[in-house]
Amino acid sequence: MANYLHVVMIPCSVFGHMGPFFQLSFALAKVGVKISLVQTPRKIIRLPKIPPNLATLNNLVEFPLPAIDNDVLPEGAEATIDLPFEKYQLLKTTYDLLKEPFKKFVADQSPG
Numbered sequence: 001m002a003n004y005l006h007v008v009m010i011p012c013s014v015f016g017h018m019g020p021f022f023q024l025s026f027a028l029a030k031v032g033v034k035i036s037l038v039q040t041p042r043k044i045i046r047l048p049k050i051p052p053n054l055a056t057l058n059n060l061v062e063f064p065l066p067a068i069d070n071d072v073l074p075e076g077a078e079a080t081i082d083l084p085f086e087k088y089q090l091l092k093t094t095y096d097l098l099k100e101p102f103k104k105f106v107a108d109q110s111p112g
Contacts, residue, residue, distance in 0.1 A: 006034040008106055022047055029057035036061050036109065038102065040078040061105065066097045 007028060011021040018039070025035040034057050039047075041062045050058045065078055072090050077083050083091060 005032075006036065006109060008036045008038060008109065010038040010102065018043060018047065025058050026051070026054055029054040033057065035059065036105075038063055038105070040065055042076055042078045042082075063098050063101060063105075065094050068094050068097070 005028075007025075009021050009025060011017040021037065025037050028035055036059045038061045041064055044060050044062055047060070050060070065073075068090070073087065073094060074082065077087075077091065080088055080091065
């Protein structure tokens, strides 16, 4: 039954959430579950390599953050680690703009 499962994971923008989600994706892949881990490009670069035996079931999906008015976020800021605390809300607002692209991605992954 696991071969028919496809789990889409999108961890919170707090970088400390990435490691546990990444490890969970490995555990699920080991039992045959296909995983799409959705994250921003810079956060994906920071991740370790996927073990070769799990690579066919673990898909890292890049969602670039859209620019927001006045470029209030520093270039390359994609996680709370990249920002001072007072700009965290701006990061959340930027992530909220990914709602429609994420919905399209999930719809495109849905069977038939």
